[in-house]
Amino acid sequence: MQLTVWTYEAPPHVGAMRIATAMEGLHYVLHAPQGDTYADLLFTMIERRTKRPPVTYTTFEARDLGSDTAEIFQRAAREAFDRFSPQAMIVGASCTAELIQDDPCGLAKALGLPIPVIPLELPAYQRKENWGASETFYQIVRAIAGSAPEKMSASTGRPSCNILGPTALGFRHRDDLVEIRKLLSVVGIDVNVTAPLWASPADIARLGAADFNVVLYPEIADLAARHLEKIYGQPRTRTIPIGIGATREFIAEIAALAGLSSEAALADPSSRAPWWSRSVDSTYLTGKRVFIFGDATHAIAAARVAREELGFEVVGLGCYNREFARELKAAAAACDVEPLITDDYLDVEDAIAAAHPELVLGTQMERHIAKRLQIPCAVISAPVHVQDFPARHSPQMGFEGANVLFDTWIHPLVMGLEEHLLAMFRDDFEFHDGAGPSHLGGHGARQAVEPEAPLTTIIPAAPAENAPFEAAAVTAAVWAAEAERELKKIPFFVRGKARRNTEDYAQSLRLQTITVETLYDAKAHYAR
């Protein structure tokens, strides 16, 4: 048993729902008790979808157990077929139905429906959402993508690809897709099928007509893409085009796969992020300490952007999906930090507090952690929140995505000259470091951490209970009043580190009192 207050990932059948809801003409019959329908609201409320997910829940009750749950499943499947006339059906069990072992697959097959019925085995007590999405997409592709169709390029004379990975409830999948299609079009590559988003089972059947596959989200599409590589010999892309450098590499990669020139696509005039980053106003970004946590793909990409494209220092890197631990560890090694692979947000909170970052790039949970620790934050990854579905176009991928990253990561920080003025005039009554960035409003907001509207505005959130992370460490040496005042003049985001270093230094010298002298001796001692 694992004590869990909050979880980064939903159970695996919700991953299957993300695939089913993304697609057209597919229906999911889920053997599940009453209450599991809560998952519908993820799609209708968070993503504001205008249609219910194409999912039929069998809704068995305690009194059905041991008698006719199997019959309930068959009736639900039969009625779903009659009502929705899908081209194909996926069938499976949620956590409870897995325990009663009704074999939805066999039961559905026995109905003899005139459509493909694809069974899903999603072990709810071992696996989680991303795994469930990946497995579901793979099973659909495996079942439906049949003998190799004629290549699309044979008739058009132009190379073509499939775009694999975007789903319902995906973090900016909708907008990333627009950018990727733009890049492909400029290079001169046709899109055969995009899947699972908007693909029908009939579209899945023609995946083989493409020359290669673009894998946008390995968490979801890598397994299916490997299968397609095996059966159709379609190569797949490896670069995730998040950030300028990665977008350029991605363009080179698809151009090479298509045998075309990358020149036109690389010369996109709307790519502003590189100049924005080189311009002198951005000098203040140099060496900003950033802590990164999210799904592996987004976290790894963010680490590269942070280091190479904004000049930050990565002081923490982690992900919650163990399936991609190897990739994450390699990226952490490149940043010279310990990889943090955990699905317990309390571990993440501890790691953030210990790293004293100036910026956190994370999920909605890290946004809350950062708020509590009074550190600026930007969201880079699922799990999603209603705020992750903005009305405007807001991609992460491609050149426009890089522009968005620049804006959204820089915005929470204190800006250029303001930071210097704060450092020089620390005691100004309305211009002190506790006041927060002036362009973000809410002066003094750093002192009082306000709860904000929760996801579905149901119950007011509890006020923050946790003490600020900067609580004085237990130490042998005592701070002299003057030294304590001097410490307050150090910017808040490094004050904790300065305090800790000074105390360590004092302890190493067995000093009884920390004076202003000790403070500056320690600063010199730890200077790079």
Add this chain to the structure above:
Amino acid sequence: MKTLISLADRPAGATAGSCAAPPAKAVLRERGQREVFCGLTGIIWLHRKMQDAFFLIVGSRTCAHLMQSAAGVMIFAEPRFATAIIDERDLAGLSDANDELDRTVARLLARRPDIKMLFLVGSCPSEVIKLDLSRAAHRLSQKYTPGVRVLNYSGSGIETTFTQGEDACLASMVPELPAAREAGPSLLVVGALADVVEDQFARLFEAMEIPVRFFPARRSDDLPPVGRDTHFLLAQPFLAETARALEERGATRLPAPFPLGAEGTTLWLKAAADAFGVSADTFDAATQAGAARARHALARHKETLEGKSAFFFPDSQLEPPLARFLHRELGMRLIEVGTPFLHRTHLAEELALLPEDVFLSEGQDVDRQLDRARAARPDITVCGLGLANPLEAEGLTTKWAIELVFSPIQGYEQAGDLAELFARPLNRRARLKV
């Protein structure tokens, strides 16, 4: 699957007169996909109401995800609920589930020394694998007494629908209530109410000199006594098991409509006043000002709502009293009143106040019910969060049912707020030019 039955085993359409013999109203009973929450969801308000209680769900990742999705928790502070997620080791018998549970509880109580009452909450998976939480609660209670009381109940979807979770929770607490000493009759108001509503009711009963306690209380060391002299009023319509347990302890239920709207509140208070021999003058003096304020507040919303039609999808069992309020105090037309479960005894007074031809449905087959709603095109459709946006996209105006459970709506002072919850979607639709 559907069956048409009638209340009180009478043929549909039969007429009757008084409250004592409620008219037989036809009820459509359906069985199929239900678009409702399970009983675990009740924890969202119960953990706020009982300030030193902690709810430990013994369940799956689905339970944990339901709670964070339904409650909208992105955690600012640690909430007073959590899930002990059963994993494959527990299922395969590699680890003893009871040992695991003890270890989890020990870890939890070490972290949260402020907890005085711990509920082990059963879920679908724990029920199916027949994990005996009552024995576990007994064992843990002995271990942690007197600091922490450990109780258990089931909030599983295979046994409970949404608000029935509160019923199961309160029923589990009834044996813990101290015995009332023979000190004359007293009143117990049963069902979680917002603190502000509870305080208002306390003042009203005080004005009538009725000694009153509320259950659940805000703190676990303040459990109200119960005994043969206890009369209780249900503040919520979904408390079947709790009422039964209280009756077993000798308490007497005062039949009444529920305190929604001016009329409902007056009749609810009157039931207590009559039982406690409060004079008509005292009753009027205590209630008239509040009732007048409520009627005044309602008049404004009646302009928006009168003549409009309403369709209720099943959600909380609050639907019949809400429908009665909309119909009688705001002049709305009722197309269908769906409810997950219709407790005929506890709702007898409500049903008597509903129009003769009201169409009640119990249970759900969501696709069929959606067909009926689309055909009827109601002016306002009361439904859950999974259905609201899709129906709005089809051009129907909706009201999230869950807000009716999570907002203070009972009593005179909230009657206007309750009406406003229904008027707001219509008002919004009228304003928007997009």
